[in-house]
Amino acid sequence: MTLRDVRSEDVIFRKKLRLGLVLAVAYTLMYYIYFTSIVYGGVKGGIAVYLSLAIILLGMFFVWLYHVLCKKIEREVRV
């Protein structure tokens, strides 16, 4: 592995970490908004169940999105 390779791997790692942080913070915020709306906001019944399902599906989507964007980062930096 050349010095250039090491540097590009480091850049990839940092970019992916930043991306992961942004997505994780965004999701956590949404999770706590969901949470607060039920515990303190009086949301209940079918809407509460739909919101719960949406938060689960959104979590799956975020992980998939992270995977796709990471592949893009790896491709771009290595080129």
Add this chain to the structure above:
Amino acid sequence: MSSTFNVEKFVGQFKPLSLILFALFTAIALWITYWSAKRVREVSHYYVAGARISGFVNGMAIAGDYMSAASFLGVAGLVSFFGLDGIYYAVGFLAGWILALVLAEAVRRAGRYTAGDIVTSTYAAKDVTIIVAIATICISVFYTIPQMVGAGSIAQALLGIPYELGVLIIGTLVIIIVATAGMVSTTFVQFVKAFLILAAGVILMISAWILLGNGSPIEFLSKFIGSEVSIVKAGKSVETTGIGFLSPGHRFPNPMDIISLSLALVLGTMSLPHILIRYLTVPNVVEARRSTLFAVLAIGTFYVATIFIGLAAAILDTRYYTNSNLSAPLLAAYVGSEPLFAYVSAVTFIVIVGTVAGLMMATAGALVRDLLVKSFNMRFESEKRELIIARGAAIAAGIFAMVMGILARGMNVAFLVGLAFAIASSSFLPGMIASLFLKNRVNSKIVALSMLVGLVSSIILILLSPTVMGKAAIFPLSNPGIVTIPLAFTVLGIGVVGKK
């Protein structure tokens, strides 16, 4: 909506078909163990399967590890008894995976054999290694107890065999799997188990949609909202409406309790040692990321299923009022009669084997690598010798799990898992964050102190909580996460500021 379903026909009765299916799954697990045993020649094979597992297999194995008896029986049961307060668990268990986006690849870079390596790769001081080992063992014990309790209650209620015998069967099977081929057999047992339990969850969910919503989840929920449903409190059914059932406060009247639990679930998932060591079994960071993707897709689908299973069990009243853990298998009996009931019972039983095997691997690694090798500087004359010691540690951990399983009879399994998450997020997470992202900004004494504060405070507050002390509780919350997590991170933060 009520049904004339007779739960007594299925609970506590000897079921030959369930036992035959369980014997079949056990035979598959033992064959995997026999096949794997030939592949374990070095220490790295035993602890981390030689770091040669693909992202897909590891992702499904992570899912298999995570989709435990507590998830399947406990969460579905809590939803069927308490509605929305049970759904929080399903959402929280999945939401915690979002931290994997930040931690998974860094964990793979830092770790070698054990979860403790992730912390000690930066902070190798003796005080840190000892606390890391103790924290790993404590978390694994708190996570193992509910699994073994689940094993005993399923054995008794669904297979018709005594509670203690169920615990002994599971414990023995786990010891064989872990002591023979370590992480190789554990991985493949968890891989197979993931598909079995996912199939059980999806079959039950779709059956519920067909039965109550003409195949549509939206129609299912509409019907649920418009129906009379009962909440189960203290073993008694209390009638309410669909909307009343899906209102918060049936299990946690104090909102702070829910916030504390959610904090522990979100921050605890990626701090569980048996999950962290799974990331050390893949060859590189790309496979670690792929592992997360497959794991989260499987786990997300599973938790969507547990919500619908719990709601269907409530509306059809396939609940055993004195044991919330039986709602899912009894729903299987309702929708698919004896064959589906037998499948779900046998799968749930084998699911525990996979989860406990993962926990025993984490415990054995902590005992041998973190405690003996790193903390007490013990050196083994050969790899073969270390393998023997590691296998001995796994057997000891398995026996301990069996004893604890028998002593903790009668506890709700999902609830106890919530406590394991609180300990993990209060003790392991500060150490991991310091090791992976703070490096030289804080010294090892502070890292050890923050982990110790998190560990000790969470155990003390659990002992003072309503979970242990009932109405005489000194600490009002069931889950201590809201106090202990900020406390541990405050100590770490003071260390960072102090070093500047």
